[in-house]
Amino acid sequence: MSPKERKSYLIAIKRRYLKANKAEKQVILDESCHVCGYNRKYAIRLLNKRNNFPLKQKPGRKPRYHSPSLLSALKHIWFASDQMCSKRLKAVIPLWLPFYKLHYGELAHEDYQALLDISPASIDRILKPIRAKQAQKGLTGTKPGTLLKNQIPIRSGTWDITEPGFMEADTIAHCGNSLAGDFVWSLKLTDYYSGWTECRAVMVKSNWTPS
Structure with a gap:
């Protein structure tokens, strides 16, 4: 047998071998050694190696977004x-x-x-x-917590706003590459319906009431 014919033969019997019980595997090994002329240990290694021959892929939709x-x-x-x-x-x-x-x-x-x-x-x-x-875009001065989430009513889900009064708020730390020490924070409030935006500069995030 040519190398190509041996490979095709082993692919054909390998599926049977991997599903067979111990007695059936002995019969398949005897058969493969006789047909291909392999040493028994070498034949066992070939048939037990799961990635030496490509198995038939399951049918399915071809990938569309690989361009x-x-x-x-x-x-x-x-x-x-x-x-x-x-x-x-x-x-x-x-x-x-x-x-x-x-x-x-x-x-x-x-x-x-x-x-x-x-x-x-x-x-x-x-x-x-x-x-x-991608490197981290910037430092964050906000830590997640459940206390304020339970105390302040926050609307979640899809925004379907038909009147002013619902805002999005965010803070920006003007601290360079370090959050250590004192620095200015920008507080930004945006009305979702109208787009009206108010900004204030503050020195600390806690115990401060905007005027």
Whole structure:
């Protein structure tokens, strides 16, 4: 037998061998040693090694989002959006795609349509290795806690605001590369409905009432 024929033969009997009981394996080993002329220990090693021959893949849908050009386009949009989370990025992609050509060049029709159809889960999967390489964007001066969450009513879920009065608030630490010592914080409040924004500079985050 030629090496190619031996390989094809071993692929054919390997599936039987891995599913067989001890007695059946002895019979298959005798058969393979006789047909291929292998030493018994070598035949056992070949048949027990699970990755030496490619097993038949399960049928399924071909991967759609593996195009290098698609990955490049998604990266451009992600960085331009200041690295949004996948759910928000999914929402802005249709708004940004018409202007993609002006900044990054022509986009293939297949990639254009794939970006419109892509799901947040697929965005997370594609961008995962890129996110891992990105350095931390900045320091954070906010620690998660449950005390204030229980004391202050916070609206969660989808925003469906039809009148002013609901705000988003955030603080920014002007501390350079270290949170040590005294420094100024920016407090920013934005009314979600009107977009009206108020900013104040404060020295500390605790025990301070904005005027």
